[in-house]
Amino acid sequence: MILTIFFLVLLLGVVFIAQKFLFRKFWDKNLDVRIEFDRDYVFCGEDANLLETIVNNKYLPLPVLEVGFDMSRALAFREEDNSTVSDMTYRRDIFTASVKQRITRTLPFRARKRGYYRIASTTVTSHDFLMQDKLVTHMPQTTAFFVLPARLPVEQIRIPYSRIMGMLVSRRRVYDDPFEFAGIRDYRRTDPMKHINWKASARNGSLLVNLHESTLSQQVVLLLDCEGTGSAVTDTLNETSISIAAALAARMLQDGISVTICSNGTDILTGKPLHTGELTGRSTALHMRRQLARLVCKNNLPPMDGIMRAELERSGKENNLYVLISKEQKLRLLPTLEALAGGHEAVWILPEDRNMPERHKMTETSKHVEIVRWMV
Amino acid sequence: MTPKTRRIPLRRIVFIVLGWLHGALIFAPLYGFIFPFLNGSFSRQDILHSQLFGLLIVIPIALSWLAGRYLRGIVPYLIACAGIIAVTILLFGTRLMAIPAIVLCFFRFYNRVTGERHSIFDHATYPAMLLFLIPPAASFFYTDINGIYQITAPIFAAVYFLLCFAQHGLGRIDEYVAVNNTMHNLPARRIAQISVSTLAAILVIFTAILLPPLLQNNSVYRYEPPPVSESAPVETETSDNTTEFVEQPDWMTHMDVKPNPVLTLILSIIEYILLAAVCVGAVFGIIFGALRLSRLFQSSFHDKDDLVENLRDDHAEAIRERRQRRDRPGFFDRSPNALIRRRYRKTILRASKQPPEPWMSPAEAEAHAKLTGDSIEHLHVLYEKARYSADGCSRQDIAENR
Numbered sequence: 072m073i074l075t076i077f078f079l080v081l082l083l084g085v086v087f088i089a090q091k092f093l094f095r096k097f098w099d100k101n102l103d104v105r106i107e108f109d110r111d112y113v114f115c116g117e118d119a120n121l122l123e124t125i126v127n128n129k130y131l132p133l134p135v136l137e138v139g140f141d142m143s144r145a146l147a148f149r150e151e152d153n154s155t156v157s158d159m160t161y162r163r164d165i166f167t168a169s170v171k172q173r174i175t176r177t178l179p180f181r182a183r184k185r186g187y188y189r190i191a192s193t194t195v196t197s198h199d200f201l202m203q204d205k206l207v208t209h210m211p212q213t214t215a216f217f218v219l220p221a222r223l224p225v226e227q228i229r230i231p232y233s234r235i236m237g238m239l240v241s242r243r244r245v246y247d248d249p250f251e252f253a254g255i256r257d258y259r260r261t262d263p264m265k266h267i268n269w270k271a272s273a274r275n276g277s278l279l280v281n282l283h284e285s286t287l288s289q290q291v292v293l294l295l296d297c298e299g300t301g302s303a304v305t306d307t308l309n310e311t312s313i314s315i316a317a318a319l320a321a322r323m324l325q326d327g328i329s330v331t332i333c334s335n336g337t338d339i340l341t342g343k344p345l346h347t348g349e350l351t352g353r354s355t356a357l358h359m360r361r362q363l364a365r366l367v368c369k370n371n372l373p374p375m376d377g378i379m380r381a382e383l384e385r386s387g388k389e390n391n392l393y394v395l396i397s398k399e400q401k402l403r404l405l406p407t408l409e410a411l412a413g414g415h416e417a418v419w420i421l422p423e424d425r426n427m428p429e430r431h432k433m434t435e436t437s438k439h440v441e442i443v444r445w446m447v
Numbered sequence: 448m449t450p451k452t453r454r455i456p457l458r459r460i461v462f463i464v465l466g467w468l469h470g471a472l473i474f475a476p477l478y479g480f481i482f483p484f485l486n487g488s489f490s491r492q493d494i495l496h497s498q499l500f501g502l503l504i505v506i507p508i509a510l511s512w513l514a515g516r517y518l519r520g521i522v523p524y525l526i527a528c529a530g531i532i533a534v535t536i537l538l539f540g541t542r543l544m545a546i547p548a549i550v551l552c553f554f555r556f557y558n559r560v561t562g563e564r565h566s567i568f569d570h571a572t573y574p575a576m577l578l579f580l581i582p583p584a585a586s587f588f589y590t591d592i593n594g595i596y597q598i599t600a601p602i603f604a605a606v607y608f609l610l611c612f613a614q615h616g617l618g619r620i621d622e623y624v625a626v627n628n629t630m631h632n633l634p635a636r637r638i639a640q641i642s643v644s645t646l647a648a649i650l651v652i653f654t655a656i657l658l659p660p661l662l663q664n665n666s667v668y669r670y671e672p673p674p675v676s677e678s679a680p681v682e683t684e685t686s687d688n689t690t691e692f693v694e695q696p697d698w699m700t701h702m703d704v705k706p707n708p709v710l711t712l713i714l715s716i717i718e719y720i721l722l723a724a725v726c727v728g729a730v731f732g733i734i735f736g737a738l739r740l741s742r743l744f745q746s747s748f749h750d751k752d753d754l755v756e757n758l759r760d761d762h763a764e765a766i767r768e769r770r771q772r773r774d775r776p777g778f779f780d781r782s783p784n785a786l787i788r789r790r791y792r793k794t795i796l797r798a799s800k801q802p803p804e805p806w807m808s809p810a811e812a813e814a815h816a817k818l819t820g821d822s823i824e825h826l827h828v829l830y831e832k833a834r835y836s837a838d839g840c841s842r843q844d845i846a847e848n849r
Contacts, residue, residue, distance in 0.1 A: 134642035152631035
């Protein structure tokens with residue numbers, strides 16, 4: 072009898088340890104935890120959803136599954152019961168998965184701030200069948216999300232845009248495109264010699280010149296100042312500057328104007344100052360907005376003055392229209408912008424705080440630079 | 448507007464009832480042990496009857512729990528206690544049973560006054576199983592006490608163990624749900640369903656392991672003091688055997704030989720293990736069948752904000768890719784190709800401080816190990832031949848490379 076009891080106790084122990092061992096070994100096999108956004112991007116201030124998907128593709132139920140991850144607090148969940156917000160939003164959700172089940176939970180949130188957000192990993196915790204042991208694993212995630220610069224009201228952006236368009240129209244100059252052949256005509260005394268079509272002239276017996284299509288150079292360079300961070304006013308002015316740049320660039324691209332954006336702000340992925348290169352066509356608008364979403368404003372950035380000088384050295388074109396978007400009221404950016412414009416007109420959009428005292432405001436004016444004040 | 452009543456979950460009710468039963472299970476064998484002394488009847492049947500009768504203590508335990516829970520004033524509680532004592536006396540037919548009833552009511556009252564939430568009357572504990580040793584131990588040492596206690600006590604102990612296991616499991620589930628109750632979207636109902644189901648499955652397995660052999664057990668042991676002289680009875684026994692010895696044919700002697708006890712034990716263990724395995728298989732089969740059947744009717748459903756989808760067997764899920772099996776020569780592979788590949792691998796591993804990454808090409812692995820020279824170049828050529836060429840390496844190649 073004693074032997075039987077001993078054997079039974081031993082068998083119970085074996086079964087008990089076996090179930091623990093099996094759970095410990097197989098609980099995370101064929102288990103997938105995915106954290107995804109339901110779309111790639113939203114504009115600042117809009118709502119989106121975060122999808123938590125648990126796939127338990129095996130014949131082992133998981134009584135409890137705790138999924139934890141951290142995310143920027145600029146993305147604010149509608150239900151904050153399961154979140155702890157400090158420097159980041161730390162979220163913990165509890166699931167349970169029966170055998171061969173997929174569970175999808177939708178978490179609505181609001182994008183409060185422009186930016187590029189990533190969720191790098193999740194911590195998955197489970198408890199065994201008897202809720203005695205805690206098992207933890209980490210699962211990498213590759214979730215990225217763009218919060219694009221906020222949309223600006225159409226009537227607000229119309230004013231600076233019409234001024235820029237006015238300048239473009241007044242500065243239109245026709246350049247011959249040697250690769251676009253338009254036709255042939257008789258030679259005039261004012262025609263340059265290089266345009267004479269010698270073969271056609273020989274056949275005709277009189278001088279004939281080639282006609283070329285004209286190119287209309289309409290490139291606008293947006294110079295965006297992102298210096299400074301920390302105070303609410305500076306952050307707001309920076310965000311407004313970026314939104315203005317995004318709205319202007321999008322409209323110009325829509326109207327077939329080439330746009331280049333240069334900024335002293337750094338790209339969060341590359342760590343280098345932003346330079347979009349020449350963007351053409353409306354299809355590049357989203358690409359441009361994404362680049363602006365990745366822009367980081369911070370202190371001790373290279374001064375805008377230097378960026379403009381570098382641009383002057385790099386471009387050398389006199390037909391570019393320069394638009395500076397900077398909140399800077401103290402530094403003397405005006406002479407540099409004039410130099411960059413090369414005697415042509417330029418625009419300075421100056422976002423400023425509505426409550427700023429008059430004595431702190433810039434009073435300088437320029438003959439070539441039109442200053443458009445943008446009240447925030 | 449009617450006030451919203453909070454529904455008590457079924458598992459909570461089961462937990463409370465198990466708490467009542469825990470008291471009854473401890474009391475019953477002890478009552479069955481003391482009862483014969485009071486009654487004077489030591490027959491096997493009376494003892495069994497008294498042990499089962501002792502389980503009726505669950506009624507006063509339940510009543511005292513209800514009185515302690517729902518009667519707020521002390522006067523109604525005292526009246527209820529009087530009623531409980533009377534019911535206990537009536538049930539057991541002896542005034543002596545007033546003593547446990549009074550103790551029960553007093554400690555319930557005491558616990559209520561002190562605010563004790565984890566009363567030993569309602570929570571089973573594993574050390575309490577030691578109490579089940581008292582009756583069988585007494586029957587082992589005193590031949591006057593019936594040996595039935597040695598049969599019933601392990602059964603009571605096993606049932607108590609299962610009860611304790613179930614109550615602890617339910618308690619942990621309850622505690623987890625209570626701790627996280629404030630969390631949004633907590634699937635408390637499904638957590639309870641799954642964890643209680645798994646707990647029940649483990650309990651069934653434990654029951655299948657424990658109860659059948661204990662229910663079949665009939666062996667009773669008695670303590671026999673060592674005899675004064677050991678040789679005398681042996682001698683008489685042998686003499687008896689010699690006198691009664693009758694010669695039997697060979698075939699009859701074979702029939703009379705008792706089977707080897709060790710072999711019998713092993714066979715019975717194997718039989719038991721097979722039966723237990725069949726039982727466990729049956730439990731899992733029933734669970735699996737029920738699951739498959741339920742999923743025929745429901746492929747997906749919503750639970751709060753969760754969308755729960757049941758996956759089909761043929762459903763190709765994008766699960767993380769399994770780690771690819773490394774294409775290495777087998778341990779017993781002694782072909783020239785395997786030898787060359789092994790030699791190359793050893794050379795690289797010896798030369799490099801850290802092993803090369805799996806994605807590295809042979810040239811990259813050599814650069815990583817900073818290996819240069821004619822010998823490695825030759826080995827490199829042979830390795831590529833062994834790894835990628837259709838013909839592979841020959842014995843001659845190996846000999847050349849030595």
